Amino acid sequence: MVKVGIVGGTGYTGVELLRLLARHPQAELVAITSRKEAGMPVADMFPNLRGHIDLRFCDPQEAGLDECDVVFFATPNGIAMQQARELLATGVRVIDLAADFRIQDIEVWQKWYGMEHACADLVAQAVYGLPEVNREQIKTARLIANPGCYPTAVQLGFLPLLEAGLVDERYLIADAKSGVSGAGRKAEVGALFAEAGDNFKAYAASGHRHLPEISQGLTRYAGTPVGLTFVPHLTPLIRGIHATLYARLTGEADFQALFEQRYQHEPFVDVLPFGAHPETRSVRGANTCRIALHRPQGGDMLVILAAIDNLVKGASGQAVQNMNIMFGLPETLGLELIGLLP
Amino acid sequence: MVKVGIVGGTGYTGVELLRLLARHPQAELVAITSRKEAGMPVADMFPNLRGHIDLRFCDPQEAGLDECDVVFFATPNGIAMQQARELLATGVRVIDLAADFRIQDIEVWQKWYGMEHACADLVAQAVYGLPEVNREQIKTARLIANPGCYPTAVQLGFLPLLEAGLVDERYLIADAKSGVSGAGRKAEVGALFAEAGDNFKAYAASGHRHLPEISQGLTRYAGTPVGLTFVPHLTPLIRGIHATLYARLTGEADFQALFEQRYQHEPFVDVLPFGAHPETRSVRGANTCRIALHRPQGGDMLVILAAIDNLVKGASGQAVQNMNIMFGLPETLGLELIGLLP
Amino acid sequence: MVKVGIVGGTGYTGVELLRLLARHPQAELVAITSRKEAGMPVADMFPNLRGHIDLRFCDPQEAGLDECDVVFFATPNGIAMQQARELLATGVRVIDLAADFRIQDIEVWQKWYGMEHACADLVAQAVYGLPEVNREQIKTARLIANPGCYPTAVQLGFLPLLEAGLVDERYLIADAKSGVSGAGRKAEVGALFAEAGDNFKAYAASGHRHLPEISQGLTRYAGTPVGLTFVPHLTPLIRGIHATLYARLTGEADFQALFEQRYQHEPFVDVLPFGAHPETRSVRGANTCRIALHRPQGGDMLVILAAIDNLVKGASGQAVQNMNIMFGLPETLGLELIGLLP
Amino acid sequence: MVKVGIVGGTGYTGVELLRLLARHPQAELVAITSRKEAGMPVADMFPNLRGHIDLRFCDPQEAGLDECDVVFFATPNGIAMQQARELLATGVRVIDLAADFRIQDIEVWQKWYGMEHACADLVAQAVYGLPEVNREQIKTARLIANPGCYPTAVQLGFLPLLEAGLVDERYLIADAKSGVSGAGRKAEVGALFAEAGDNFKAYAASGHRHLPEISQGLTRYAGTPVGLTFVPHLTPLIRGIHATLYARLTGEADFQALFEQRYQHEPFVDVLPFGAHPETRSVRGANTCRIALHRPQGGDMLVILAAIDNLVKGASGQAVQNMNIMFGLPETLGLELIGLLP
Structure with missing residues (x-):
C-alpha cells in the first residue's frame, strides 16, 4: 500500500x-x-x-x-x-x-x-508528468510537475505531428474551451452561475499562463521553437476541456495511422476514427483523452480535436497515473473509469 | 459469473x-x-x-x-x-x-x-424491487418490477413515518423535481436543451403515472389508504431527483432517531444530520439516497428531503442491486460508486 | 420626466x-x-x-x-x-x-x-409595494418597501383564496424554487457555476427570512393568523421563481373564476387556463406573474403554480411599477416586456 | 404601417x-x-x-x-x-x-x-441581407437572403481586414461556437438537454453548410478567393454565437482604428476596446454584434472575437433590420434592445 x-x-x-x-x-x-x-x-x-x-x-x-x-x-x-x-x-x-x-x-x-x-x-x-512523453523519467522521479489542464489536451493533440515534423510549427493555433471548474473552488464573481451560465466568452486571449508551458513542450517535440497562438474560452459546463487545434501541413502522411501508432500502447489516449467529434461528456469523470482528426476539404490544414476532463486527465487523474508509474503499480490501477453519460 | x-x-x-x-x-x-x-x-x-x-x-x-x-x-x-x-x-x-x-x-x-x-x-x-422494503422476497423472485424514479425517492422518504404511524396519512404531499434525463432519450421538443434549459416548470400536476405506484406503496406501509398529492417538476439538470415531502405529525417521537434506526443497515440510504440539505450532485452517478429531516419552527409539519440519481438508485443502479440480491452476491457489489462532485 | x-x-x-x-x-x-x-x-x-x-x-x-x-x-x-x-x-x-x-x-x-x-x-x-394589494396607498406613498421575490410569487398565488376564506389557513405550504441570481452578485462558493450548476437542493428549509414577510401578508389577507410551511430551493437556472402552493379546501367555489376575477384588471398577473403549467422562461425578463390552478383527482387539495422572474416582478420591475403608480404614470409604462423564449 | x-x-x-x-x-x-x-x-x-x-x-x-x-x-x-x-x-x-x-x-x-x-x-x-455591406441594395430589394448566424458573426469579424488587404487571405480560420437554439425547434436526440447539456463538442468539422456562404462573402470583400477553415461547435447555452477568428497579418496598421472607422456609423456593430472579450450574454436578446481584437505577444497573428445572439442579429433581428431599411424606416426601429444580463 x-x-x-x-x-x-x-x-x-x-x-x-x-x-x-x-x-x-x-x-x-x-x-x-x-x-x-x-x-x-x-x-x-x-x-x-x-x-x-x-x-x-x-x-x-x-x-x-x-x-x-x-x-x-x-x-x-x-x-x-x-x-x-x-x-x-x-x-x-x-x-x-x-x-x-x-x-x-x-x-x-x-x-x-x-x-x-x-x-x-x-x-x-522535476519531471514533467505527462506519461505519454516522459514515462521512463516518471518511474524514478522524486518530484513531479503535474501538467496543466489545457497543456495536457493541447500537447497530446499536437504531439504526433510535431514529432513527425509534418506541420509548419511557426503557425500553430490552439483554440481551447474549458468548463468553469477549471477556475477552481474560489469565490469569484466571474465564476458565479449567474455570470458564467448561459454565456460564452474568451478570456486571456492576449496571453494565458498555460502558453509558456505548452510552448515549452511543443518546442521539445518539434525540436525547434514553435509559434503558438493559444486562446482559452470559458464555456458553461462544469467539467471538460475541448481543444480545437489547427496546423498547416508541410508534408504528406497517413495522419490517422500516425496518431493511432503513436498512441497504440497508451491506456488513456483514445484516437477516434477519422472525422469523428469527441465530446467532453464522453470523458466526464474519466482519465481518458479522446482525439479525432479532420482535414477540411482535403486541403493543407489539419484540424485536431481533443477532449479531456480537466479535473481528471487534466489534473487529479493524471496525478494518480503518475503515482502508479512512480510506485511500479499497473498504470491504470484505480483509473478504470467510465465517463458519466448522460 | x-x-x-x-x-x-x-x-x-x-x-x-x-x-x-x-x-x-x-x-x-x-x-x-x-x-x-x-x-x-x-x-x-x-x-x-x-x-x-x-x-x-x-x-x-x-x-x-x-x-x-x-x-x-x-x-x-x-x-x-x-x-x-x-x-x-x-x-x-x-x-x-x-x-x-x-x-x-x-x-x-x-x-x-x-x-x-x-x-x-x-x-x-412480480416482486416490487425496493430492497429496503422487500429484500427477502427479492432473494427468491423470478420477476422484479424495478421501482420508478420518483417512487423510489418518495417512498424512502415517507417510509419510516408511515410504518411508525406518526403522521396524518390523509394529507401527504410530495413535491418532486426531476432532471431532464428522466424523460428518456427520446426526440421530443419539450426535452430540448433550448426548451428545458434555463427553465423550471411543473408538469402533470393534475395526475402523473407514478402517483398510483407511490400510493400503493405508502398505503402498504401505513396499513391504511393514504391521501397523496404528488406534483412533479422539470428542472434543468441532467440527472437527479429531489423530493420535498410534507407530512403533518400526529404523534411525537425522535424523528431523526427513527430514520437512522430504520435505515441503519441499509447500504444505500444515508440519513444526514437533522436540518441538513441533501444535494442531487452528491449522488450524481451513485446508488445512494440521501435523506434529511426538518421541522420548521418546531411546529407539527415535518419536512423530509430526499435526493437520488434518477438513473442509478432511481433505475439502473437499483436494478443491479436487485440482481445482486437475487443471485446471492454482496448487495453493494459493483455499486460502490462515489457521486461525481463537482 | x-x-x-x-x-x-x-x-x-x-x-x-x-x-x-x-x-x-x-x-x-x-x-x-x-x-x-x-x-x-x-x-x-x-x-x-x-x-x-x-x-x-x-x-x-x-x-x-x-x-x-x-x-x-x-x-x-x-x-x-x-x-x-x-x-x-x-x-x-x-x-x-x-x-x-x-x-x-x-x-x-x-x-x-x-x-x-x-x-x-x-x-x-412605509407602504408594502405589492400593487395588486396596495395600489391606492402606493399612489401617495413617500416610502415603498418593495416586496421580496419569493413573497411576491407566494402572496399572489394564495391571495384570492385567503381573501375568499376558502382554505384551511393553518396548513399552507409553499414549496418554492429560485434561480441562482436570487443569491445576488456576490462572490460566494455556493453560487459558483461548478457548485450550483447541474445540482438541485433545498436551503434554509428550517426557516428563511422571507417567511415572516409572507406570513405577514397572508395573515392580513386571511384576516387571521396563518400557518405557513415555506421551503425554498436552489435550481440551476439564472432567473426565475416557481412557487408550488398547496392549500386544503374548506369550501367550494369556481376557483378558476375566483382567480380570473381577482386579477382581471391586473396588467401583470396572468391567470392561465385551469390545469396549465406556467414556465419560468415565459416570464424571463418580463414583469408578469403567471398563475395556474390544479385540483388533483378532484380532491380537497388545491395546487397553485406561480412563476415570476425574480429580478423583474420579484424586484426591479415591480419597483418601476411602483414608481409609475407613485408618479401618476401609466402603470405599464416601460414595462411592456415580452419574456425571452427560448 | x-x-x-x-x-x-x-x-x-x-x-x-x-x-x-x-x-x-x-x-x-x-x-x-x-x-x-x-x-x-x-x-x-x-x-x-x-x-x-x-x-x-x-x-x-x-x-x-x-x-x-x-x-x-x-x-x-x-x-x-x-x-x-x-x-x-x-x-x-x-x-x-x-x-x-x-x-x-x-x-x-x-x-x-x-x-x-x-x-x-x-x-x-436576391440581395444578401447583411446591412453593413449591402445597405444600398437592400433599400430597393424585392427579395432578401437573410444571412446565416455563423456567416453574420464571421463576416463582420473579418470584413475590415479583408477590405483593407492586410491579412493572408489563404489561411483564415474561424473557430465558432453556437448555442443549441441554432439547431432549431426540432425534436432531435442530439439537441436534448440530457445530450447537449454539460457537454461541448465540435460538429461538421470537415464541412458545414455555412462554409460556402461565408467564403462567398469573404472572397468578395478580399477581391480574391479566400482559404477558410471553419469549425463549428455546440456549446451548452441557449442563445449565442461566439466566433474566434485567426488571421495572419501581411501588413501593419492601427487595426483597432481600422475596425472602429469601418463600423463607426453602424448601429448594430460595437467595437470594444482593444484586448476586451465580448460575452454572448451581453447581446442576449439584442441585435448587436460585439467585436474585439487581440494581437497575442505582439506577433503577426491577429485574433478577432465576435459575439452575437444567433436568433437576433444572426436571424430574426437582422431580418427586421432589413425590413426597416427596405421600407424607409429608421434602421433601429423596434430593435433598440438591451441584452438580458444576467
Whole structure:
C-alpha cells in the first residue's frame, strides 16, 4: 500500500483526488491538510464522500506528511515550492498539481506567475508528468510537475505531428474551451452561475499562463521553437476541456495511422476514427483523452480535436497515473473509469 | 459469473446499466438488443463506453437471451409484459425497469398507462424491487418490477413515518423535481436543451403515472389508504431527483432517531444530520439516497428531503442491486460508486 | 420626466433597474452610486448596457440624490434604513428593494435579519409595494418597501383564496424554487457555476427570512393568523421563481373564476387556463406573474403554480411599477416586456 | 404601417420575429402560417407571447399573404424557393431567413444543401441581407437572403481586414461556437438537454453548410478567393454565437482604428476596446454584434472575437433590420434592445 498525503484538499483537484484515491486498491489515504478547515470531516465539505472517506482535514503540522510515500500538492501556485524541499529531504516523493515546477526557464515562470521562485534548483530536477512523453523519467522521479489542464489536451493533440515534423510549427493555433471548474473552488464573481451560465466568452486571449508551458513542450517535440497562438474560452459546463487545434501541413502522411501508432500502447489516449467529434461528456469523470482528426476539404490544414476532463486527465487523474508509474503499480490501477453519460 | 442480457439498450437506463455492469466483477454481459440498431457497436452510440464494452447491439431473435441468468428490460412501458413469460419459462429471471409489473391492481394500471395488460397473472408473481422494503422476497423472485424514479425517492422518504404511524396519512404531499434525463432519450421538443434549459416548470400536476405506484406503496406501509398529492417538476439538470415531502405529525417521537434506526443497515440510504440539505450532485452517478429531516419552527409539519440519481438508485443502479440480491452476491457489489462532485 | 437616482447599482437588481429605466420613456436617470466603483462607466461592469447608458458610478456624496424625484435602494439589507430619513426630509421619494421596511413588527425583523433597526418609525409609514394589494396607498406613498421575490410569487398565488376564506389557513405550504441570481452578485462558493450548476437542493428549509414577510401578508389577507410551511430551493437556472402552493379546501367555489376575477384588471398577473403549467422562461425578463390552478383527482387539495422572474416582478420591475403608480404614470409604462423564449 | 406576414412561425426564428414585431411601432402583424398548427393561438405554443399577440396560426392558403407588404419565411431550407415567385409577382417583398437565396453559385448550393434549386433566376435577383455591406441594395430589394448566424458573426469579424488587404487571405480560420437554439425547434436526440447539456463538442468539422456562404462573402470583400477553415461547435447555452477568428497579418496598421472607422456609423456593430472579450450574454436578446481584437505577444497573428445572439442579429433581428431599411424606416426601429444580463 502506498501511503498518501494531500496538502490543500479543499479545492476541486483535492476532492477529485479523494474520489479517486478512496477507491484505489493500493493507496492508503493518510492525511489531508487544510489550515483553515482543520478538524472538519472531509465529507462535511464534500457530501459525495459521505460513507467513503472518514478523514478530517488536519493542520499541516500535525499531518505526519513525512511518513507518507507520496504527497500531492493540490494547492494554489506558489505553495509547493515552499514546502517540497523539506518533504523530499525525508524521502517523500512529491506530485505538484499546481504550476510551480512546470516551467524550466525560471525567468519565464516568474514573469507569467508574478512571483519570485523559491527553489529554482528543484525545478531542474522535476519531471514533467505527462506519461505519454516522459514515462521512463516518471518511474524514478522524486518530484513531479503535474501538467496543466489545457497543456495536457493541447500537447497530446499536437504531439504526433510535431514529432513527425509534418506541420509548419511557426503557425500553430490552439483554440481551447474549458468548463468553469477549471477556475477552481474560489469565490469569484466571474465564476458565479449567474455570470458564467448561459454565456460564452474568451478570456486571456492576449496571453494565458498555460502558453509558456505548452510552448515549452511543443518546442521539445518539434525540436525547434514553435509559434503558438493559444486562446482559452470559458464555456458553461462544469467539467471538460475541448481543444480545437489547427496546423498547416508541410508534408504528406497517413495522419490517422500516425496518431493511432503513436498512441497504440497508451491506456488513456483514445484516437477516434477519422472525422469523428469527441465530446467532453464522453470523458466526464474519466482519465481518458479522446482525439479525432479532420482535414477540411482535403486541403493543407489539419484540424485536431481533443477532449479531456480537466479535473481528471487534466489534473487529479493524471496525478494518480503518475503515482502508479512512480510506485511500479499497473498504470491504470484505480483509473478504470467510465465517463458519466448522460 | 452471472450471465446478463439487456433488452432495449439504446436509452438512458440502458447505457447506465452498461456503465455499471461493465465494471461489475461478477456480471458477464452476454447480449444487448436493439431491433433498430442491430449491428452497431454499443460504443458508437455511447462513446463513454469506448474501450470498456466491445459488444454490438443485436437483434432480439439472435441474442440468446434464454441462456442468460437474468435479463433486464430497459424498454418503454408495454414491452416486457409481451416477452417476459417466455423468458421466465426457460428459467431466466427478469428485471423490468419499466412500469409493466409495478401496479398490482390491473385496472388501475390500465387506466394510467392507457393500454391493455398482456399478463395480469405475472403481475401477481412480480416482486416490487425496493430492497429496503422487500429484500427477502427479492432473494427468491423470478420477476422484479424495478421501482420508478420518483417512487423510489418518495417512498424512502415517507417510509419510516408511515410504518411508525406518526403522521396524518390523509394529507401527504410530495413535491418532486426531476432532471431532464428522466424523460428518456427520446426526440421530443419539450426535452430540448433550448426548451428545458434555463427553465423550471411543473408538469402533470393534475395526475402523473407514478402517483398510483407511490400510493400503493405508502398505503402498504401505513396499513391504511393514504391521501397523496404528488406534483412533479422539470428542472434543468441532467440527472437527479429531489423530493420535498410534507407530512403533518400526529404523534411525537425522535424523528431523526427513527430514520437512522430504520435505515441503519441499509447500504444505500444515508440519513444526514437533522436540518441538513441533501444535494442531487452528491449522488450524481451513485446508488445512494440521501435523506434529511426538518421541522420548521418546531411546529407539527415535518419536512423530509430526499435526493437520488434518477438513473442509478432511481433505475439502473437499483436494478443491479436487485440482481445482486437475487443471485446471492454482496448487495453493494459493483455499486460502490462515489457521486461525481463537482 | 421623473428624475431617478439609484443607490448601490453594482448588483443584479441594480443592473436590472438600469435595463428597465434606460428604455423608460418618462424616467431620467440622474445618478447611480457605488462607493467602491466610483468613476467606472456603468457599461464597463455591465457590457449589455454599452450604447444604452453613458453614466458612471459616482460617490454617494456627489450624486445629488436630493435633487431626484425618487431614489431606488438596490443595496444590501440595512443600508436604506440608514439613509432614507435624510432623503425623505428633502422631499425625495424612496423605493427600497431590500428588506428594511417590509416587516411591520420590528422585533420580528430584528430577529430574522440579525441587526438593530435604525428607524422603526419609518417602517410604520412605509407602504408594502405589492400593487395588486396596495395600489391606492402606493399612489401617495413617500416610502415603498418593495416586496421580496419569493413573497411576491407566494402572496399572489394564495391571495384570492385567503381573501375568499376558502382554505384551511393553518396548513399552507409553499414549496418554492429560485434561480441562482436570487443569491445576488456576490462572490460566494455556493453560487459558483461548478457548485450550483447541474445540482438541485433545498436551503434554509428550517426557516428563511422571507417567511415572516409572507406570513405577514397572508395573515392580513386571511384576516387571521396563518400557518405557513415555506421551503425554498436552489435550481440551476439564472432567473426565475416557481412557487408550488398547496392549500386544503374548506369550501367550494369556481376557483378558476375566483382567480380570473381577482386579477382581471391586473396588467401583470396572468391567470392561465385551469390545469396549465406556467414556465419560468415565459416570464424571463418580463414583469408578469403567471398563475395556474390544479385540483388533483378532484380532491380537497388545491395546487397553485406561480412563476415570476425574480429580478423583474420579484424586484426591479415591480419597483418601476411602483414608481409609475407613485408618479401618476401609466402603470405599464416601460414595462411592456415580452419574456425571452427560448 | 408595414403589413407583415410570416410563413412557418413555429420555430425559434418564428417566435423571435413575433417577439420583435409585436413591439415594433410600424409593423402590423397580419398573418402567421403553419399548416400543422392552423387554428392554434400562437400564444398557446409560445406562452411568453400571452397578452402580446392574439393571432392564431393559419393555413397558408387562407393567410392573405398577397396583401402583405412583406413576408418573412421562417421555414426550413427549400420552402421559400417554392413560394417566393408567386408572392413577388403580386408585389409582396420577401425576406427569407433560410438559405435558399444566399449562395449565388447554384451548383455549390445544390451540392451543400442536397436538393435541386427551384428558381435559380431569383437567386440572381436576391440581395444578401447583411446591412453593413449591402445597405444600398437592400433599400430597393424585392427579395432578401437573410444571412446565416455563423456567416453574420464571421463576416463582420473579418470584413475590415479583408477590405483593407492586410491579412493572408489563404489561411483564415474561424473557430465558432453556437448555442443549441441554432439547431432549431426540432425534436432531435442530439439537441436534448440530457445530450447537449454539460457537454461541448465540435460538429461538421470537415464541412458545414455555412462554409460556402461565408467564403462567398469573404472572397468578395478580399477581391480574391479566400482559404477558410471553419469549425463549428455546440456549446451548452441557449442563445449565442461566439466566433474566434485567426488571421495572419501581411501588413501593419492601427487595426483597432481600422475596425472602429469601418463600423463607426453602424448601429448594430460595437467595437470594444482593444484586448476586451465580448460575452454572448451581453447581446442576449439584442441585435448587436460585439467585436474585439487581440494581437497575442505582439506577433503577426491577429485574433478577432465576435459575439452575437444567433436568433437576433444572426436571424430574426437582422431580418427586421432589413425590413426597416427596405421600407424607409429608421434602421433601429423596434430593435433598440438591451441584452438580458444576467
